Amino acid sequence: MSRPVRVSPQELRQTLIEAIVEVAPDVDPTTIDPCEDLAEQLALDSVDMLATLVSVNERTGIEIPERDYPKLATLDDAVAYLVHAAVRQVDAAARQEEDSSI
Amino acid sequence: MPSLGADMESGTLLEWRVKPGDVVKRGDIVAVVDTSKAEIEVEIFQDGTVEQLLVAEGTRVPVGTVLATLQTTSDESERAQAPSAPPPPTEGPSAERPRVSPVARRAAERLGVDITSLHGSGPNGAITLADVQGTAGSTQAARAVKPDEAPAPSVAADRQAAMRQAIGALMARSKKEIPHYYLQSTIDLSGALEWLGKANETRPMSERLLPAALLLSATAKAAKEAPAMNGFWRSDAFQPAEHVHLGVAVSLRGGGLVAPAIRDADRKSVDELMASLNDLVRRARVGVLRSSEMFDPTITVTNLGDLGAEVVHGVIYPPQVALVGFGAVGERPWAHSGMLGVRPLVTVTLAGDHRVSDGAEGSRVLALGGRYRQRPEEREK
Structure with a gap:
């Protein structure tokens, strides 16, 4: 598993927006309401949402289990989720390194 | 011009991907056509050698128009009707046309941005609306659009109207006949x-x-x-x-x-x-x-x-x-x-x-x- 390279909320937000625009090139990022459901406001269907999350995963290395998809429904929620997930993954990687160095 | 959907009456030949003399295999993409809905990569239906391109890039022609002639392996030229458009430019097609979303293409046309000069930030280097607007913004501040105005209402509205008309005609036919x-x-x-x-x-x-x-x-x-x-x-x-x-x-x-x-x-x-x-x-x-x-x-x-x-x-x-x-x-x-x-x-x-x-x-x-x-x-x- 690749280690997350971006952990700052600003960068993760930017990454998520880039992933959305990749899937829906006509979306103007400045008009996204961060508290409103992304799929609803941008008319993204399940294929678009999956493609967006896959793109985020490829750009950041952050794993998103399917059961967590609902936690990424809005831009703000998604960024909060990604920050936590990134921190968790960095911690886990650090622990693994410590373990192996003992 | 192939019929790319029952609601299509004409199409614009955007780009040739082959030139006379090219050897093509069934399934190769030979041209890109713009319908009222999308850009369609046109695949050739049989093996052969491209003989002549009969429709110039940028020309809108009705469905059924012969776009090119093909020398097949059996050595018989696949020729049908007379050409209905001026001959193509003599030089071959440009190497690889950048991928560009239709929205970005229209914005580029409107803003006078040369899309071939852009570096695409989208998937597979596709040029996005943001790329076009970025360029327009930096080189033509006076003409740059606010993001929420893009694409140009008139261009978008024309296309939207054409698409609605095509969908409407097909669905009306369906409801009338079926x-x-x-x-x-x-x-x-x-x-x-x-x-x-x-x-x-x-x-x-x-x-x-x-x-x-x-x-x-x-x-x-x-x-x-x-x-x-x-x-x-x-x-x-x-x-x-x-x-x-x-x-x-x-x-x-x-x-x-x-x-x-x-x-x-x-x-x-x-x-x-x-x-x-x-x-x-x-x-x-x-x-x-x-x-x-x-x-x-x-x-x-x-x-x-x-x-x-x-x-x-x-x-x-x-x-x-x-x-x-x-x-x-x-x-x-x-x-x-x-x-x-x-x-x-x-x-x-x-x-x-x-x-x-x-x-x-x-x-x-x-x-x-x-x-x-x-x-x-x-x-x-």
């Missing part, structure tokens, strides 16, 4: 979704399946076993199709829809269908499809449920004779084994053509599809 009948049935997806959830747990994100892939798979398998739903009404007679080329209605960003086909969907696994669906939707969203996907879907599926509708009663795409619609998958009350419980349900509808089939037959097809949907694991064996 005696539709409608059936609907609600299916318990708990078994299928449980299977899907387990399958996805162990998969990397890029290989995960969506319920839509199961619905497409079940529809394709049922269509294969229901010849009266799968084929074409042509010259006052029904022609059943041998294979299932499953049309998938994809809404376009900015309005309108296209229904390109996943070819041989009945012979594809759920994984292959998911990959095809991802690919098709991605290309439809940026507006680049292939000719082989456009001209012969044998039955179409519309999955409006993704955006919330509970039931969709579709209009059949002529010359097809059936359309399957899926509403939203949602948890609703359901009686099972004498108990009332909450289960994930989907309402599937069938629009059938009375010239070809009756409700009884349609009903059997719905039941068949329902069985496939409930037991995806059996289909995988």
